[in-house]
Amino acid sequence: GSTDMNLALATVAKSFAGKSKNARAAVYIGDGMSVASFVGTDEFRSLAASLVAQRVPVTSYAIGPRLDNNLLAALANHTGGML
Numbered sequence: 001g002s003t004d005m006n007l008a009l010a011t012v013a014k015s016f017a018g019k020s021k022n023a024r025a026a027v028y029i030g031d032g033m034s035v036a037s038f039v040g041t042d043e044f045r046s047l048a049a050s051l052v053a054q055r056v057p058v059t060s061y062a063i064g065p066r067l068d069n070n071l072l073a074a075l076a077n078h079t080g081g082m083l
Contacts, residue, residue: 005034011048031064048078056083
């Protein structure tokens, strides 16, 4: 529940900056809960657009007693990943 999903996704997007012909992917393992830093609609839209533009599908493995499946599913749907 203390994951800063905004920072995590921004870091993923930054790590894939630049042109590459290699396949890209990001995997998240956790509950998706971002109690420390709520992912707002505008932030999510911007982060997802950045990942899509860089062709980085985000796949998540949701684990834990409380899950934010809505966030993880939306992220997978927008980027071409899986939940």
